[in-house]
Amino acid sequence: MQKTKRFGKDFILVIIGQIISLFGNAVLRFALPLYLFDQTGSPTLLGLVSAGSFLPMVVLSPVGGIVADRVNKRNIMVVLDFSAAALIALFALALGRMPLVPLLMAVLLLLYGIQGAYQPAVQASIPLLAAPEQLMPANAAVNMVSSLASLVGPVLGGVLYSWNGLRPILYVSCACFVFSAVMETFIRIPHASRGDGGSIWRVAQKDMARSLRYIFREKPVVGRIILLVCAFNLFMSSMLIIGLPVILRQTLAVDTLRYGLSQGALAAGGLAGGILAGVLGERLDIRRAHFLLLGCALGILPMGLSLALAPASAGYVVVAVCSFMLMVLSTLFSVQMMAFVQSQTPGELVGKVISCLLALSMCAQPIGQAMYGVLFEQCPAWLVVCGASGVSALVALASRAAFRSLR
Structure with missing residues (x-):
């Protein structure tokens, strides 16, 4: 029997470009909220700024999907990486010369908008660069790259931040985006030009309607799962985004280096999960995915109890x-979810459907981030964490029937 070749040169170049670009992104995601919280000391302000800056990712993810299905995906990656580099260079010049909160808000808005448009291009390129039977390991590889960058980024960010504040981090991330963009120019991703005609807005409206029809009518169970994931993000993901800086910097009063190491623990878990997904492959059963959500919900309960008792x-x-x-x-x-959607979705819809999935699943997070900013300001941290665990567990249990109906 002929052995199937796993990944080609172009897929490997996408992976390497992702490592470099996502490393720059991870350093910024670590440093910018930390800098804002250190300068202001306000969980409410952190929650409001995080919520506001997250909105462009939600809005632009579907747009990124539409563009990804119609424009060469390599060109999208190159342009967006160069744009991120220019944005951070301008931010470095303006830092200290303009009011911090509106400046940081504007940078985060643009940075998350770029990220929202970038990820659909990467995800839509996977089915074009990997064989159908390799979708699970290919997605695991992309997730491992993200986790590896997120593992190294906060640790190095903690060292640089402790050493000389925010500026070295800005220079490192800017260099990463430029290097990644240059490398991505050598990638070849199959692309067929589509001449649908009409204005861009009419085309976008048509594509969006088709994607939503596919999610909620042709595959309605996927739509139900997205809504459940949306609820899970409202109570769980939003709590972690706002809660970890507050818990570690304010409640436990850890220094910047240990804060960076704790963020590295998050990324190390993502790396381990990606390796495990690649090893298990087809043995992972999407019909039992609700157990993973339940494990996430119950997994933060010891965190809350330790804040109260230890x-x-x-x-x-x-x-x-x-x-x-x-x-x-x-x-x-x-x-599991990404591989399932990619395997079930027609090729011409992959980018749009994935971007809609990402946008819909994230749309509750800005509300949750603003809510948790207020809750952490007004309530003991342990109580907020334990409450989030309980509500998230109920959402996970409610998703059981939807996952079991998948085939």
């Missing part, structure tokens, strides 16, 4: 361990 040193260890396990489970879930 000393700060023990609480830090519990938070790091829970973060690791949480990311193992959530990465397994993400890989």
